[in-house]
Amino acid sequence: MLNELLSAWPILIALMVTGVFAGILAGLLGVGGGIVIVPVLYFLLQFFDVSPTSAIEIAVATSLAIIVPTAISSIRAHYFKGNVDLPILKWWSGFILVFAVIGSLLITYVNGESLTLMFGVIAVCVSLNLLFRASAPSLFSELPSKLWQGVMASLTGLLSVMIGIGGGTLGVPLLTSFNVKTHRAVGTAAAFGLVIALPAVITLLLVGQAPTDAPFGNFGLVNVPAFLAMVPLTVMFAPVGARIGATLDQAQLKRVFAVALLITGSRMLYQVASL
Known part of the structure; x- marks a missing residue:
């Protein structure tokens, strides 16, 4: 029993460190922390003899559960700074919600390797776009029609859920x-x-x-121990990230966002290639 507890300490520390970084990124970039949480959980779960297919499904679901309290903390910090556009939020929310539900149903049917590949491709594409256009002007002068905004919101909800990330990975560049x-x-x-x-x-x-190969503490696809280890830290550090973000200019924010995405996305693609 003592040996099992001692062997679990490195895993606990890794989860706590991930919680800190996920919270900071959530506040800094509006991403919910999933771009850090999903790959870390994906690789940690495999230390417990969880297959890569099961690991990505559990990582995605657990990440989404962690995003809920993290996003609430991040929203509060950004709202008080006047950085939440309520008209956009009101129009996009209905589309996002409907397609988030559709995406969460698809997770139970899509192959885990496909989810991993999807995460990597989306992360790398978005990161390269932001990295090479960090100081470039916007592509368009204003938002498109309400219809096209609905399309963008629907894709944001669907794809974000399927790879376990918050709205920032796709929402910010859009x-x-x-x-x-x-x-x-x-x-x-x-x-x-x-x-x-x-x-x-x-x-x-x-x-x-x-x-069938889920580790101890899974409730459905959500791993409760990982959730409990990370949530207090993501919630605590999300406002810290928001304060840091307020001191950076737009080009710096885009570059930080791009580097974080590029690292995590590339690592996931490498894992798929090695399977």
């Missing part, structure tokens, strides 16, 4: 491409994260089943 200021895009995307994660987690808890 909004900034249409001349929404980066700080405002980050704050609004933080709110997207809550609209994405909350219905998705409820759906997964109702319909998701724990894989």
Whole structure:
């Protein structure tokens, strides 16, 4: 028993460190922390003899559960700084919610390797776009029609849920491409994260089943010990990230976001290639 507890300490420390970084990134970039949480859980779970296919499913579901309280903390910090665009949030939320539920249902049917590949491809594409265009002007002068905004919101909800991330990974580059200021895009995307994660987690808890090789503490597809280890730290450090973000200019924010995405996305693609 003592040996088992001692062997678990490195895992606990890794989860806690991940919680700190995920919280800071959630506040800094409006991403909900999933771009850190998903790959870390994906690799840690495999130390417990969980298959890569099961690991990505558990990592995605657990990440979405962690995003809920993290996003609430991040939203509060950004709202008080005036960085949440309420008209955009109101229009996009309905589309995001519906397609978040659809995406969470698809998770139970899509192959785990496909989810891993999807995460890597989306992360790398978005990161390269932001990295090479960090100081470039917006592609468009204003947001498109309400119809096209609905399409963008639907894709943001669907794809974000399926790879276990908040609204920032897709929401921030989309909004900034249409001349929404980066700080405002980050704050609004933080709110997207809550609209994405909350219905998705409820759906997964109702319909998701724990894989046969799931580790100790799984409730459906959500790993409760990982959730409990990380949530206090993500919630605590999300406002810290928001304060840091307020001191950086838009080009710096985009570069930080791009580097974080590029590292995590590349690592996931490497894992798929080695399977």
